[in-house]
Each structure stands twice: as structure tokens, then as C-alpha cells.
Amino acid sequence: MCTLIYWFRNDLRLADNPAFAQACLNADSLLPVYIHDSKEQDMVYGFERQGLHRKTFLRASLNDLKAQLQAQGSDLFELAGKSTEVLLQLVKDAAATAIYCEQIEAPEEIEQVRILQEQGVEVQEFWQSSMLEPQDLPFALEKMPDVFTGFRREVERAQLKFAQPINTPKNIPLLPGSLPQRSVAPSRTQSASHPYFVGGASHAQAHLKQYLERRLPDSYKETRNQLIGMDYSSKFSAWLALGCISAREIAAQLSDYENRYGANDGTYWLWFELLWRDYFRFIHFKYGQNLYRASGLTGLAVKPSSQASFEQWRFGNTGSELVDAGMRELYQSGYLSNRMRQIVASYWIYDMQGDWRAGAAWFESQLIDYDVYSNQGNWLYIAGRGTDPRGGRPFNVAKQTQDHDPKEIYRKLWLSS
Ligand SMILES: Cc1cc2nc3c(=O)[nH]c(=O)nc-3n(C[C@H](O)[C@H](O)[C@H](O)COP(=O)(O)OP(=O)(O)OC[C@H]3O[C@@H](n4cnc5c(N)ncnc54)[C@H](O)[C@@H]3O)c2cc1C
CATH class of the missing domain: 1.25.40.80 (Serine Threonine Protein Phosphatase 5, Tetratricopeptide repeat)
Known part of the structure; x- marks a missing residue:
């Protein structure tokens, strides 16, 4: 009798989910879980890593996933705590043979898997969050071109477009006999401020x-x-x-x-x-980890920024109207256009001399689309600490205002609310 735990991470779906499909094939009984990791409440910069907009979107996404699992005779168990501790206990309680999950190639998530394996737990990870399969690329990932244009050209030369999605499993194995007792009750969250973005x-x-x-x-x-x-x-x-x-x-x-x-x-x-x-x-x-250093891939130091200026930037009180409108949109809705993300990030780094990591942390807390790879990558790019040979992307706010909000419509929309 093979009992497996399926650990949902950033893959809250049943369709085109190779890790989940493989777990369904290999298990006699399967325990699907999601863990609300306590690190999300860490207050390194004075605010929770997972702010209200993100919580609301996540809540709806989990409800949707649970309903889909229940419709197929299974269920979703939500637990809270340090992911590794919760999982170690769960493996014991359910007498599980292994944990299946998606692979996340970012430092904290790599560390979680390392700890589980160090404790003797078998973890089967599947890379599945990209459009292209790493093994289809015409180069080894460790040797991929540093600059996006070079990367894109090689992908296009190899005529790669996307990897084919796989089917949703027809049968989900039954739940194991012993089920988690400590399942968390879904927390109440306010309704999404951005009514269109409903998770799931x-x-x-x-x-x-x-x-x-x-x-x-x-x-x-x-x-x-x-x-x-x-x-x-x-x-x-x-x-x-x-x-x-x-x-x-x-x-x-x-x-x-x-x-x-x-x-x-x-x-x-x-x-x-x-x-x-x-x-x-x-x-x-x-x-890997080098992308998470203050200097990124460069030797550039970071000067500590003042808390007062960080508060001005976060809540849209810098005095620069376009930037303030953007920061208020972000805080009120949990979303911001790509152009405004570039403008406010540049303003924080170059005009206010802010620590790019603090800016990235605020985005992490607020963005409903927070994604560790895209957030880190884009902040490094603007800050000139990633792979971009141009060494930083400062945006001229006056020019951006003229180009993108000449009639003051965007500024009026967010500054008056
Ligand atoms: C400082 C900064 C931080 C960012 N943080 C995030 C983040 O945490 N999560 C996130 O998903 N995106 C992030 N982005 C990238 C981009 O702003 C958003 O993906 C995009 O605005 C989302 O809106 P959309 O889905 O309508 O994008 P569209 O313009 O419709 O693009 C389609 C899809 O392409 C991808 N995409 C587009 N632009 C980028 C980009 N620059 N980098 C990576 N992927 C991209 C996204 O998956 C997007 O959904 C960040 C950009 C900046 C400048």
C-alpha cells in the first residue's frame, strides 16, 4: 500500500500538472495538502510578506482547488506552520512513502526540500512552471545566454514555442485512512479590492x-x-x-x-x-543564490535607505505625482501595469537612493501576481545588478509622464481616491 502526500505549492490546479498526475499514477492513497507557511508573516521590513490582496487571491484559489478535488472524491487539507515541520509530522502520521511536489528553484524553496531530504523523507520534485521544457533548450541551463535577446534568439532558432500541456488525471486515488487533524479553517479575508481578479x-x-x-x-x-x-x-x-x-x-x-x-x-x-x-x-x-545577494551579480554595494523615505514611497507620498499614483494603485488594488512597475522601481532606486531589496519586498507583499523569479529578476534588472549589460534602467519620470499620462487621467484616478 503506497500512501503519497501531494504538496501543492505554486501549482494550484489539476489540469496540466505533471507532478500531481504522476502522484495519482503512483499512489494507492493520496493526501493533497497546502501549507500556509509561517514565513509569510515574517516582518523583516515592518510588514507581512504576504499582504491582504495576496491572501484574498490565494484564499479563492484554494477554495477552487478544494472544490475540484472534492468533485473527484478527494479533498484538500490546509495546514499552517513551518512547511518542513508540518510535512515531517504528516509523513509520520500518514505513514507516507514520499512527498510529490513541483520544483521551485529559489533559495527558500530549495532549502525546504533539502531539509526534508536530510530528515530521510523521499521528495519527488517536478519542474513544471515554465512554458518551455528545460531539456528542450538548445543549451544546458548552466550555460544559457546571460542576455535575454541572446536567449530568445537561440530559442527561436531551435523553433521552440511551448511544451505540450498534459491531461488532467481521470482518477485521483482515495484519501488515506488517517487524515490530518490540524487542518486550518479558511481564514476570513476581505473581498478583493480588484473585483476582476478572483483566484482559482x-x-x-x-x-x-x-x-x-x-x-x-x-x-x-x-x-x-x-x-x-x-x-x-x-x-x-x-x-x-x-x-x-x-x-x-x-x-x-x-x-x-x-x-x-x-x-x-x-x-x-x-x-x-x-x-x-x-x-x-x-x-x-x-x-541561484547569487541573485539574492544585495550586490546581485555585481560588486556594487547597497547604501541603507531611510525608513522615512521608504514610507513615503510605499504609500505614495513622494511628491512625484506619477510615482505616487502608481504606489497608491499598488497598495489599493494589488496590481500595477508593467510600465508603472518600472517607473516606481526606478524612482525608488535612482531618485530616492533606496535599497532595491526593500522595494522588492514591498512588491512581494502587495502584488497579487507576486512571483519569486519575475520579481527578483525585474528588480535586479532595473537596479543593474542582474545580467543586463547596460547596468541599470533609470526611467525619467517627466518623460514617462508625458509619454504615458499626458492628460493626467491616470494621476487623477489614483491621487483623488
Ligand atoms: C519591478 C518589477 C517587478 C515585477 N514583479 C513581478 C512579479 O512579482 N510577478 C510577475 O508575474 N511579474 C512581475 N513583473 C513583470 C510584469 O510587470 C508583470 O508580469 C505584468 O505586468 C503582469 O501583467 P499582465 O499579466 O497583464 O502582463 P502581459 O503584459 O499581458 O504579459 C503576459 C505575461 O507575460 C509575463 N511577463 C510580462 N512581462 C514580464 C516581465 N517583465 N518579466 C517576467 N514576466 C513577464 C507575465 O507572466 C504576464 O502575465 C515585474 C516587473 C517589474 C518591472
């Missing part, structure tokens, strides 16, 4: 469907740098971040769309942006 695989699928049906990919390239509304960019990011939908699934549906309506600049550019997402993932295999 069903909502992810519905969002993708309407996005394609309304032919929004066609205009994506022209609209992607706008600042207001739901349609100027795809808004896939939050569902991707928690794995409510896979990047491969989105890319596959985008490819069907191209077959139906024809490929164009918009569809290409969407794929191109999803490739940026892969790039920031894969670069973690090459540089």
Missing part, C-alpha cells in the same frame, strides 16, 4: 477564454504599455503566479488562436513576454 483555476480558464474570444491578443502590442483598465494587457500574471493555470496551457491556446485567426504582432508579443517569464526562471538555474 476556473476563473483563470474563464479569463483566458474571454480574452481570446474578444480578440484582445490582436491589439496587445499597441496597448501593452497603457496604464488603465483590464484589457490593455493580458492580466494572466496573478493566475500564473499561483499556478491556477500553466504557462504551457496559455501558450497552447494562443497557438490555437493563431491557427484560427492568423499570427500577428500582438500574438507574437504575448509569447515574447511569456518568454521573459521563462528567462527569469531559467536564469535561477545558472546563478
